Amino acid sequence: MGIQDRKERDKLEMRKRIIDAAMHMFTKEGYEHASIRKIADKIEYSPATIYLYYKDKDELLYDVQAECFSKLVDIFKREANAPHPFTRLEQICRSYVQFGKNHAEMYDLMFIMKSPMNNVHEHENWQNADDAFAYLAKTIAECMEQGLIKYDNLYLGALSVWAMGHGLVSLNIRCRMKVMDMTEEQTDDAINAAIEGYLSTIKK
């Protein structure tokens, strides 16, 4: 039946409209202003309609998060594609930190906010992040194969690099670096220096 197909398409199209509106609201005006009512306003539907396409706000934010991750993977592919694995690892780290600086709201949704993770149930996988994490893991694996880094365990290496990057970015986004009396510029420099320093210590 062609009608069934069209209805399927319509459903997906509506979900896309909702995601786009939410994403726009989210990045332009921040999470606080991305309420269901305002999203509904933006796409010119009633708030209740959104609940015909998403069971709750968390489920919707999970889809917005997926969109954010696809943007991050695009950036990785564009900015972190050196043939040499360790060079690529350096590029990944810089791109990651830069992404956190340029898109704090998205970074928040992807790595800090509680809400969208309610949608990833117990003993279930967080698929949104799979590709981005795989991109890092693959690079670390190549570094290990070629004996370029000190780690001998893939997951341990990937987790450590990620934790360092995330630690720096999230402390900054959530204003915790205020404990060190630095200017904004000095803070930025410190983050970059910390990443560079870390990379040089794990280099073999």
Place this chain on the structure above:
Amino acid sequence: MGIQDRKERDKLEMRKRIIDAAMHMFTKEGYEHASIRKIADKIEYSPATIYLYYKDKDELLYDVQAECFSKLVDIFKREANAPHPFTRLEQICRSYVQFGKNHAEMYDLMFIMKSPMNNVHEHENWQNADDAFAYLAKTIAECMEQGLIKYDNLYLGALSVWAMGHGLVSLNIRCRMKVMDMTEEQTDDAINAAIEGYLSTIKK
């Protein structure tokens, strides 16, 4: 005037009652359930009364945060007091990670949540964290003086160690480690291994 003094004491006492109730609510039932109304209920006052002692919820949470930091500093003093600076640094890291595991709600308020930091205004210092950060910085400084670690810049060293610890703890608290298909036990082990691994790489 003795009456003025008593009134001053009463005011502080009331603030303490509010903080304690908030802290209790916060740690026992989580942030979501720590509303002004429920805190007011707990101390048997009307919600409006809380606004006579705190200008808004952020200001109240900032005071609760201070309480959390004093607990962390206590733990540092108790669990991280080895005479040898590098041993002490290791103890600090372990205590920090353990604190994040045992008191996820407090950790959230201290290092992840946005809200209480609204109370630290532009170009102002985040005094709540001063002592805890100084404890780490002092240890790093001693490590540097004795040539025990690879860092040659105090702030860079402290930031790096903190970022690694915070990265691991916060990724875990906010469920982002689900991207690696590990059991809860394996995740815990990975965090510990990452910290130990990091400490061994910065050791000179």
Place this chain on the structure above:
DNA sequence: TTGAAAAATAAACACTGTTCAGTAAATTTG
């Protein structure tokens, strides 16, 4: 064209942080 199925909504519910007019208690003054 009619009747069933699907889609959309208005209105409500139960919350939230916050403000403000008005009440009750404590203290100062005449």
Place this chain on the structure above:
DNA sequence: CAAATTTACTGAACAGTGTTTATTTTTCAA
């Protein structure tokens, strides 16, 4: 001691939130 004033407190409301449900509108097959 009584009256006036200051201080402490609260009930009720405002403006917002996510979400549900009964009702209406639209779509589409028979």
